Amino acid sequence: MVDDIVMDELDGSPVLEAVLGDALPALKKFHVKLRQEGEPRGIIGPRDTNILWERHILNSAAIVPFVREATARVGGKATVADIGSGGGFPGIVAAACLPDHAFTLIEPMERRVEWLNECIDLMGLGNVRIIRARAEEAIAAMNPRKNSRNRRGRDLPRGARGSQERDDRASDDASMELSHVVPVEALRHESPFAVVTCRAVAPMTKLSGWTMPLVRSRGRLVALKGRSAQAEIDKAAKEIAKVGGVNPRVCDAAVGPGLESTHVVVVDKR
């Protein structure tokens, strides 16, 4: 437990209301939980406790205008998949800010899935579900025909073989009784997402293959990235094109008045 005296630099700041608006009450609950349980549960680092608003919550919220623009452009159902959500960044934060969007958090680690499930309950989010899987498994589930060789169990990531391992995971989830978790197989009957988001999951060379196959035609990848963003997309040009990505670009993303902006990599799907 973190001592109650530890404050966050932005506690009580008008910046929070200005950026987060109606999502602020739910995100205050999330902030308290992060402050009290985040470090002992391995969700945040020890030096993050008093800068949670800026480093994690406002930083995640910086993707919101990009997601809104992308779903408006593509039309239809505003569906968003957040890959490697970890403690809920950016997925939980963006879902609180965009209650009219349907979020799917794709995260393989059991203890992080438990955390995410608790956060959804605590914050009263009605627009979020969790799939405990790696991105490669989600892709295989969503494109069963493209992965027809999978039937023989070849070329699939470990854990995506419809084998005993899958059954074990399903029963793990059942025993955890996590009410917001759905099996990865649910994706078999669904269309790709309008938008895929992520932060701090992998370099673009790898990330393009883990995300773009989950994006529908004319949809977008919106990835929070550090200073290396441009170098990453330059290096990954071939990989991005191979999975139907076009016009990869780095955009400056405002975090809040008076705060340093961040970078977002945006890639359109052909």
Ligand SMILES: C[S@@+](CC[C@H](N)C(=O)[O-])C[C@H]1O[C@@H](n2cnc3c(N)ncnc32)[C@H](O)[C@@H]1O
């Ligand atoms: C460094 S953490 C970042 C977590 C969170 N996005 C954040 O910014 O705080 C990377 C996360 O990606 C998840 N991850 C790793 N490989 C993955 C994969 N192949 N598919 C989906 N998630 C993955 C890990 O379990 C972990 O939660």
